[in-house]
Amino acid sequence: MIPNILSIAGSDPSGGAGIQADIKAICANGGYAMSAITAITAQNTQGVSAVSLCTPELIRAQIDAVRADITIHAVKIGMLGDEAITACVADALSGLECPVVLDPVMVAKGGDRLLAQGAVAALRQRLLPLASVITPNLPEAADLLDQPEAQSTEQMLAQARALLALGPKAVLLKGGHLQGAQSPDLLATASTAIWLNAPRTLTRNTHGTGCTLSSALATHLGAGLALDQAAAAAKHYITGAIAATDALSVGSGHGPVHHFHAFKDAST
Numbered sequence: 001m002i003p004n005i006l007s008i009a010g011s012d013p014s015g016g017a018g019i020q021a022d023i024k025a026i027c028a029n030g031g032y033a034m035s036a037i038t039a040i041t042a043q044n045t046q047g048v049s050a051v052s053l054c055t056p057e058l059i060r061a062q063i064d065a066v067r068a069d070i071t072i073h074a075v076k077i078g079m080l081g082d083e084a085i086t087a088c089v090a091d092a093l094s095g096l097e098c099p100v101v102l103d104p105v106m107v108a109k110g111g112d113r114l115l116a117q118g119a120v121a122a123l124r125q126r127l128l129p130l131a132s133v134i135t136p137n138l139p140e141a142a143d144l145l146d147q148p149e150a151q152s153t154e155q156m157l158a159q160a161r162a163l164l165a166l167g168p169k170a171v172l173l174k175g176g177h178l179q180g181a182q183s184p185d186l187l188a189t190a191s192t193a194i195w196l197n198a199p200r201t202l203t204r205n206t207h208g209t210g211c212t213l214s215s216a217l218a219t220h221l222g223a224g225l226a227l228d229q230a231a232a233a234a235k236h237y238i239t240g241a242i243a244a245t246d247a248l249s250v251g252s253g254h255g256p257v258h259h260f261h262a263f264k265d266a267s268t
Helices: 018-028 056-069 083-092 117-130 138-145 153-164 209-222 227-243
Strands: 004-011 032-044 047-053 074-077 100-102 171-174 185-188 193-196
Touching: 004 018, 004 056, 004 209, 018 032, 018 209, 032 056, 056 083, 074 209, 083 117, 100 117, 100 209, 117 138, 138 153, 138 171, 153 171, 153 185, 153 193, 171 209, 185 227, 193 227, 209 227
Parallel strands: 004 032, 004 074, 074 100
Antiparallel strands: 032 047, 171 185, 185 193
């Protein structure tokens, strides 16, 4: 089965993050990509220069149009922007029976805030309880919990458990911000804690890694894999995408990962 995956996220014209990264990652992992755009941004590898949020009515219309005609096997949620959009997406997904992967996009790689501070409470209250799994990095987890950023794997485990208490069924807490030769991610549920480790690639080309990982995870869940298998497959994919990033030459800042690294030799 080729799963139909709906990404609800903002647009990145440079192609490294947001809807563009989601579509690439979904396709590279064997899914059929669909989208509902929440925001139009002007950004590149050096930063975000402008953001225009779509109206909640338009976002709802996009989601409703897809739901009315197409079976959705999984949903990935990325940039939401503000409280009204967060509430709109929660309402639009009501009654949808499929995995929902929530990537709480709050701050861009260059430091630009992409979720209004006032919308964090709405994210906690409305969307975290709907999520099959959330995929925050360490700064995002700290923001959601109103705590200092985790500095160790022990603190990661404590914060993952605190995030579970907010309502999601599972947490994939990304440890890429830690120091060390390994890049540890933690998959936590009410009954399990599984570490997903991979060698760290020393590169600044990590634009869109969170979007890419969460979209890969949603695709594998939509295809029917168990959560632990889907998380392992997504981790393997993003590790390869980061390792192959130097095959690209995109921009002079934080460049994108190589979404189609597995197909890089297809033309030879």
